[in-house]
Amino acid sequence: MTLRLHDTRAQQLRDFVPLDPENITMYVCGPTVQSGPHIGHVRAALSFDILRRWLSYRYGRVTFVRNVTDIDDKVLTNATDAEPWWALAYRMEQEFTAAYAGIGILPPTYEPRATASIPQMQELIQILIERGNAYPAPDASGDVYFDVRSWPEYGALTRQSLDAMEAAEDADGRGKRNPQDFALWKGTKAGEPADAAWESPWGSGRPGWHIECSAMSRRYLGAEFDIHGGGLDLRFPHHENELAQSTAAGDGFARYWVHNGLVTVDGQKMSKSLGNFTLAADVLAEHDPLVVRYALAAAHYRSSLDLTDSSYAEAESALARVRTFIERAERVTEAEAPENLPAEFERAMDDDLGVPQALAALHESVRRGNAALDAEDYADAARELHAVEAMTRILGIDPRDAQWSAQGSAAEASALDALVQTMITQRAQARADKDWAAADRIRDAIAAAGITLEDTPAGTHWSIDG
Structure with a gap:
């Protein structure tokens, strides 16, 4: 099948x-790091992590860029x-990185910070001015705006x-000239930190939000690339601009423009501005x-996802079934075998990433594998295991x-303690x-488990023998 998106x-x-x-070249809008990540940010990153993994399976090499907006009003x-x-x-960038890594999201090929591409942004702004699509503010404020009426195709993404x-609210x-014109460069304002400004042909200032991604994608992937990804809430104005x-x-x-659905709370978008978010760390x-x-991936990437306690309980049960089958099958089958990816799995993934x-x-393979084990048909069980x-x-x-083994070991150690x-x-x-x-009797039972107790004035401590 051909992959369709x-x-x-x-x-x-x-x-x-x-x-x-x-x-394959892919650019995904990363976080604006004014505060820590909520679970909606992680769901978005996971959607494109899975797409990237499938593209890697289908094509081999994927150059994946996810930016960090480290200079912004917020x-x-x-x-x-x-x-x-x-x-x-x-500090907030580190929190995002930890949250992504926590659920196994692969690091990007490149993860540029906006502040490292200021010259490329200024170059792009100058091109737009020369083409008649942008203009410096006539009041010598240092602002530069994109003239939306100069570009007949403006609105093509969201129709x-x-x-x-x-009106654009980014300045x-x-x-x-027009209320919908948006800022490409923002002149320095009174009270802003001196180190949050860069010299430019239009005066001291900093870039607008939208120009950052255009310049960084151009720098790392070229003037044209395959896929631009991001959350559904970024379609307008960010991606349109x-x-x-x-x-x-x-x-x-x-x-190709690919957008993931949002995490919702009682039908409302989860967002920091609404105050209804759940921090990823929690x-x-x-x-x-x-x-x-698993819980974040279980819904289709374009659908809204309303997470509840039952979402995690269902995910835990599903993973337990997978884990139990693998453990059963490994005891009676060989460990190594050629990759065996079921056709129905490939069809699902090729159909707009039908996770x-x-x-x-996956669970049908688990079911068939368990049935084969029950029937002592170890050849069929091995095929399902490798699938x-x-x-x-x-x-x-x-x-x-x-990664999960290390986290499991930590959980097991906590339970043992x-x-x-x-x-x-x-x-x-x-x-x-x-x-x-x-x-x-209690001390003997502990010793029989290979654990040594040490009584001290500060209390009793334990350690594992050997």
Whole structure:
């Protein structure tokens, strides 16, 4: 089958035909790092992680770029005297990286920060001015705007009428020709940090949000690339403006636009502005990260996802079935075999990344494999085992992966500590009651498990023998 993706601009499924089958190029809008990630940010990143993994399976090499917006109005607003904007941005970037890594999202090929591409942004702005699609504000404020009425194709991504669009809110409007014109460069304002400004032909200032992604995608992937990804909420104005300024500058830009659905709370988009978000760190502290990955991936990437406690419970049960089958099958089958990816799994993934149907294929293999084991048909069980291995590896949910094993080991250590501490408390109570026989029985049971107790003035400590 041919891979088909839903192209937001075309508003339909399209066969994926890459510019270069030897190197798929993909740009995804990364975080604006004014505060830590909520679970919606992680769901978005996971959607494109799975797409990237499938493209890697289908084509081999994928050059994947995800940016970091480290200079922005919101970053400046959240900075304090004790933590300058650049320090806040770096700390929040680390939190995003930890959340992504926590559920096994692969690191990008390149992860550029906006502040590292200021010259490329200024170059692109100058091209737009020379082509008549942008203009410096006449009031010498240092602002530069994209002239939306100079570009007849403005609105092509979201198919909106220009006259029906609201005014752009990314600048204070000084010197604008049209309310919908958006800022490419923002002149320095009173009260802003001196180190949050760069010299430019139009005066000291900083880039607008939209020009950042156009310049960085151009720098790392070229004037035209295969896929541009991001959340559904970025279609307008961010992606609409990216498309307009890049194509107005003469670039082919993105051939396919792919947008993931949002995480919702009671039907409302999860967002920091609405205050209804759940921090990724809290979710990962409460649930097994592999369970979180499964729960976030279980719905189709373009659908809204309303996460509840049952979402994680269902994911945990599904993974337990997979894990149990793998453990059963490994005891009676050979460990190595050629990759065996079921046709129904491939069809599902090629049909606009149909992960729910792909998971159904995974669980059907688990069912058939368990039936084969029950019938002592170890050849069929081996075939299903290797199919399950291939599918879980592509989806990033192989429970034997070293990442999950390390997290599992930590969980097991915590559980063991809780059990041993309970027995230590019971032994201490028995000794306080002068029930020496009970105290000895508890100590002997602990010793039989290979655990040594050490009584000290500060309390009793345990360690594993050897």
